[in-house]
Amino acid sequence: MHEAGIISLLINLVVILLGAKLFGELAERLGQPAVLGELLAGVLLGLGLFPSFRPDDAVLGLMAELGVLLLLFETGIHSDLEELLAAGPKSLAVACVGVAAPFVLGFGLMEALGYSGVQSVFIGAAMTATSIGITARVLADLGRLEAVEAKIILGAAVIDDIIGIIILSAVEGMAHSGAFSWLSIARTTMLAAGFFGLALWLGPMVSRTLVTVAKRMQVRGILIVSSIIFAFSMALFAQLLGTALIVGAFTAGMLLAATDKREDIDGRLKPIADIFMPIFFVMVGAKVDLSAYNPLVPGNVPMLGLAITIIALAVAGKIVSGWAAWGGGLNRLGIGAGMVPRGEVGLIFAQVGLAAGAIDSSLYSAVVGMVVATTFVAPVMLKRLFR
């Protein structure tokens, strides 16, 4: 019991959770989403303030990976398939333009600057996925969740999440093979789409059976434990089929969202996610090399210029998507602004790219900078456009 392992793990968990919540609270008080505070806490810890904390700690790394699986599982539970279908063709159009435009802009920029195909695809892909959480929270705070624009945005953000995750598994496969090939992208996209298809076809039966069995069992905690078992098994199954673990976790959540135990599972998952998710965001922040942003270091200037250009393109690419919605009287600029914030999925891209060696720490810092900047900018824009 008294081994050094558990002591340093406890110290690190206390420091991570304390930092995440203090800075998360601070961020919310300043009108920003809490995730920004958690990232900032990570950046500060990454500077080496606590000797027991190392950004490359293996156990914390594994707990962070469980955290991202739980995050995607929870996102899945909140992404109702029916809601998604009801959101309609306008959302689909906005989502497609909102994915295509930033990807083309980012990819084009990197290619033009002479980066490799893998790096260009990665940066383009990291610019695609909207963070539904941040937009939903801001619209809710403004009391505008019932507006037509809000429904289009939220529907588009859900579709966008799914497209983003398919792209991620395509990009992830590519990052591991190290080679950029349209064939490999097509192949992994097909695999991810195939996994989704298979899951949506057979999954409802499996998830309904799971809930029925769990209801008949009487042992303590059976509902949450079987849900977690389902999420982890689906993640492993997705991985076995050649797609990403997180695609499986997300799909598991979407399947359980269609059962009558959705609310119960969501309620019980929340405290678990509350503990694990901050570990992920803090570890993401801790890997940011703050010195890379120092403009006084001459070598950093190109990266800073690149980061600012990426941010501008990331905002422009999503703003454009608002004009994909047809019909009169729509606040198209508002719809576009609602699609701007990149969040969790963008950070996962950065994380995966760095771990696979597809992007270096300078490009990693640029991607994290893009996520942070779009997340900061969106609430300010939305407040002006929807007031």
Next chain:
Amino acid sequence: MHEAGIISLLINLVVILLGAKLFGELAERLGQPAVLGELLAGVLLGLGLFPSFRPDDAVLGLMAELGVLLLLFETGIHSDLEELLAAGPKSLAVACVGVAAPFVLGFGLMEALGYSGVQSVFIGAAMTATSIGITARVLADLGRLEAVEAKIILGAAVIDDIIGIIILSAVEGMAHSGAFSWLSIARTTMLAAGFFGLALWLGPMVSRTLVTVAKRMQVRGILIVSSIIFAFSMALFAQLLGTALIVGAFTAGMLLAATDKREDIDGRLKPIADIFMPIFFVMVGAKVDLSAYNPLVPGNVPMLGLAITIIALAVAGKIVSGWAAWGGGLNRLGIGAGMVPRGEVGLIFAQVGLAAGAIDSSLYSAVVGMVVATTFVAPVMLKRLFR
């Protein structure tokens, strides 16, 4: 993301949680407590059924240690200080006899058989703590929770838990120094008692402040995250003062039990404990060497004889405690039987002793056998005595 580490961790977690819940359910259907099923699942996994699972896996070991801290934290939340005081002097008398008698019997047996002082104290100590969970569950199932005997038993079991934890930290200190000395036992007992005293004196202020601050904060999951931070910090503080991590976690729970957020914290802690606790019990089971119980192996016969003697003394020592309660018309045999089941705390003793090298795998198997046997025997006796 696709590293071998996370894949094998996910496989192991799925196997552990699935095994724990299937065998836990089976145990409950057979009228036994679920923890027996979880131990059995661990024993089976320990046989090497799944190649990715190793009983000495470092990451699973750390997660199991978090599990035991959460278990003790939860036990603390359920151990209301006021309930404990209301249970009165009869409970105290039963608890004291119920700790002293098994300890003296176990210690005497081991000394008589020529075992070392450390080993004798360990076996005696492992026989002391009643599992409140199992007794409470059986009495509730029988609809006798309101009986006078039930109140005496539950009060005694709570006091017993605290005495057990103080003994544990004394024994743990001894196990690490490797030497048996009354001075060292007295010292660690004083330290644990001192920690409790300090915690009970200053703690209520700290826990009330914590809850007040948490109420004012608005960031997601603040209540459960700050409770976990409090539990882990108290564990580290206890460790720093020379007592055990689990003493701190238990005390943190008891302090939060006295706040007006007790129910909320308990509700949010439950799903987290649901995931982590089975990992602990499965890992405890996995370390049991089943071949040690095979009576056909001649070398095992002495251990089996020892285990059976320990079980008999463990039952007798608690049965005796029933007669410590005074007053007419009491079902003293029933009270004694209610004190028989050893559970989590007994397993923690076994775990600590094995990890510190104070007991070998043969004595470990004997202790786990004692916990399992008393847990099996008690519900059967209680059903007869309280029908």
